[in-house]
Amino acid sequence: MTTQPIGVFDSGLGGLTVVRALQRRLPHEQLVYLGDTARVPYGTKSATTVIRYASQIAQFLLALDVKYLVVACNTASAHALTYLEQTLPIPVLGVVEPGAHAAAGVCGSGQVGVIGTLGTVDSGAYQRAIQLMRPDLTIFSQPCPLLVPLAEEGWLEHPVTSEVVRHYLQELQAHAGNLDTLVLGCTHYPLLRQVIASEAERVFGHPVKLVDSAEATAEAAEGDLRERNLLSKARLEADRFFFTDVNRFAEVAGRFLGRPVTGAELADLSI
């Protein structure tokens, strides 16, 4: 069983930042990725819809014999993780709990910020996860709906992106002036790490620790697989990349994965 692949999915391409972290940390594992590019984004959609989509994708990956499932999408983790855990025959890991754990580990000031999609923020998932670990912390959340399109368009160093980031961080700062830790609660945001870091320092008047749930999730996956005796000793096959639509992935996906995505396959979910 240990040579079976790990399934990873996201609403689109952002989850490739998690794939990148998993590839670095678990080079002996085969990964099978599905990006639901035909229905992207999830961030503005309802919990019911996101659960339905996540469930269809999990069935697709199970049919490819995955041993473990990583939900590499914050919105899907926020809305659908409990449902997937209760209904799937394999272990499931989301990105919220690892991100929350990392934030709880580094916060010194007592105030943590979470930025993410509307769905992730409205769900309160990070808030609950962080406060379970550290009830002494106060968590402030800010939806940042324009950051996904800016990251997808590759406006990573454009002045407009700085201005939009500043706008959102100022909203956060109005309530949380003493914040020292900021969770990048969306898999697209690591691409904007530099501009978020510099605008955060400017807005808060001191450096802010950025928590990237992609890295934290890869670390959690490694620990979990080890504990469950599911770590592979040698990779038998190359990673596979499925998308529900064919458009644009070649152009944009490389930005998230850090290298070109080759041999992308079209997944038929009958949607």
Added chain:
Amino acid sequence: MTTQPIGVFDSGLGGLTVVRALQRRLPHEQLVYLGDTARVPYGTKSATTVIRYASQIAQFLLALDVKYLVVACNTASAHALTYLEQTLPIPVLGVVEPGAHAAAGVCGSGQVGVIGTLGTVDSGAYQRAIQLMRPDLTIFSQPCPLLVPLAEEGWLEHPVTSEVVRHYLQELQAHAGNLDTLVLGCTHYPLLRQVIASEAERVFGHPVKLVDSAEATAEAAEGDLRERNLLSKARLEADRFFFTDVNRFAEVAGRFLGRPVTGAELADLSI
């Protein structure tokens, strides 16, 4: 048959600008709208996927006994209109041809610009439609992927929006310095009409005529219904508004319709 409703659909909420124009022009018609908010946006998706979605929606509206179908989405009009015309038992009108007709009617300088989603621009649909009517015109197109999220977020007068609009228009101006007509080739763009008009005047150095395909489409629908003897003399029932997802429409839809959307219903497309 004439009292049967007119079906109108869009990828999400932008098509409500077309509903608004239809309501003004055809007050005796009952409209049944479907916004595919569970899969919005279409602008970055492939022709195959958009045709599949448009076809599912048309079947849903046919089951509600519509006499006529308005494709109130530029991307769906660009990719799926021919398919719908060939497969549906009722007449179908898209937004591209009316918009192209209006642009061909007002262009004096010989250069027309078209702004829209990636899908609309890549399809070349406006280019073909305008050149069929006026082969003397040269058409220049510019995809503006960030304008839909900015309009949906309601950043209608934000400096960031002006800067983004300016960026896209400067790209256009580099090739089309003599342009005097600009087609708003996306149903979201009428919300940004003011900022587009002022930035266009600034970038091109002279006022630019903006063509709004929502108005042109309502006018074309009226003419077409009259010609086919399908105009209703009295409306029997209120308009109906269906969405494939429940999220956010109450908040955002009113912006496009010009008044609150009441009694929205959830459409089950089994997707």
